[in-house]
Structure formats: structure tokens, C-alpha cells
Amino acid sequence: MSIQVGDTLPDVEIRVVHDGIEPAQTGALFADRKVVLFAVPGAFTPTCSNKHLPGYVQHFAEFQQRGVEVMCLAVNDAYVMQAWAASQHVPAGLWMLADGNGAFTKALGLELDGSGYGMGLRARRFALYAENGVVKQLELEAPGEFRVSTAEAMLEALG
Template identity: 45%
Template sequence: MIKVGDSLPEATFQLLTKEGASNPTTKDLFAGKKVVLFAVPGAFTPTCSEAHLPGFVVNADKIKANGVDSIICLSVNDSFVMKSWGEASNAEDIIMLADGGAAFTKAIGLEMDTGDFGGVRSQRYSMIVDDGVVTHLNVEQPKQFEASTADVILQQLG
């Protein structure tokens, strides 16, 4: 599993915005930037939609005021689902990033198998990444939502 001090592995993601589809890489998203990345097991799922994403939506301005260049929400979903979820959640200030094949999630060792529910998904976590290097990592225990919240990220940024 990735840990504080590690560099993020190179990966290619899927992103769908109003401007169209793209395939940004780890380098595109993180090089020379301070980024908050949080991952959820699935778009439109209860805890993800009712608590995790909304916490970052509400606190986006406060997070960015702490020198953060971008906030990324990652899930092992396709880019169409991530775009729709972002629109439904008023997440205009958050990059809704798809790791469709879970390549990045597996490369950092934070995948989980949810069986018939959805197959391989991401564990719930948040991290602060400075120029591609993890400076803070908050991985949730199964079925928990405490360590990876926007409030924890704000405390770590402060």
C-alpha cells in the first residue's frame, strides 16, 4: 500500500467535462501542484453521496484557500457516471476522475473486492499530494467514515 513519502505511480485516467473527454495522466494532474485526492467505493452510493463528496463540495473554497491547486474525487467508475454524479452533487470545483479499470487504485494498493456488489472498487481514503508525493494519507477502516473527511483534510492543511 502507498504510504506518506511515496510518489504516486504513473497512470492514465478518464475525465469527462463540459469541454469533452480526456485522458489525463498522473503527471498532468499532480506535477508541480498541491492536490487533495479523495476516493470513494462508488458514485451515487449512500455514504459517498450523502457525506463524503458533499463535505468536499461545501469546503472546497476553504481547502483551496490553504494553497491547494485542485481537489480530485476518484472512483472506480466510468467517466460518464463520474460526470453525472458531479453534476447531481453541485461539484463544480472538484475534478470527478474515473479510474475505470482500477489500474491506479491497484497500483497504490487500495483496491477492495466487493464481490457481486460491484467487483473491484477503491477503498475509501483521502490524501494530500505535493508535486506527486503523498504528504498525508487517511485510509478508512471497512464500513467507516471518519479518517478521510474534508474536515480531517482541513486540519492537516492548517
């Protein structure tokens, strides 16, 4: 069963690309913060690179003005996430979360089987808003869609 509004985000070890690459526990990462977490099926993939991450880069200051941190999640290794962040000119402060083995994605119940496309386990495209690790809003994209998890949609939802 996938994570729901009102649930606490699972506590799993991942890699964070922030000031270098560091291991982190998601429980500690989301504690005492207001966060929009969005997930993409894969770094360097077309929609993720041309629309999803660029929207959050473009609107990053608007999230900051609201006191909301932004984190991008993908089932990719930390070095791929670091290279993708550099190629996309991700601003300092926009966290890139590398879920290399998909442990956090599986714990969320939001995994996607991309093996038919040669991609293996991936994250479904989604965005959520959490306060102190508790999910307040969750937007899951239907397969092949890109509407409800955009930066613009999340800014609108935050009011």
C-alpha cells in the same frame, strides 16, 4: 503493498471529468500541484453521495483559499462520474477522476474487493495530500468507517 507517505503517486492513464471528459496521465495531473485526493467506493452509493463528496463540495472554497486542489477518485466510468458530478452540483475546479478499470487504484494498492456486494473491484475509502505528486499525508478508512477521509478532517490536518 499500498502507497505510503513519501512515495510518488504512480503514473497511470485515467479519465478526467473537468472541462468535458479527457484522458490524462496521473503523473502529469499531480505534477506541480498541491492536491487532496479522496477516493470513494462508488458514485451514487449512500455514504459517498450523502456525506463524502458533499463535504468536499461544501468546503471546496476553503481548500482553494489554501492553494490546494481537490480531486475525487472512483472506480467508475467517466460518464457515471460526469452524471454524479452534475447531480451533486460539483463546482468547477473540483476534479472528478474516473478510474474505470481500477488501474490507478490497483497501482496505489488501495483496491477493495466489493464482489460480495455485487460491486467488483472498487477503491478503498481514503484521502491523501500530495505536493508535486509526492504523498505527504495518507488517511485510510477502516472498513465501514467514515472519519479520517472527510473534508473536515483533511482541512484540520492541513492546518
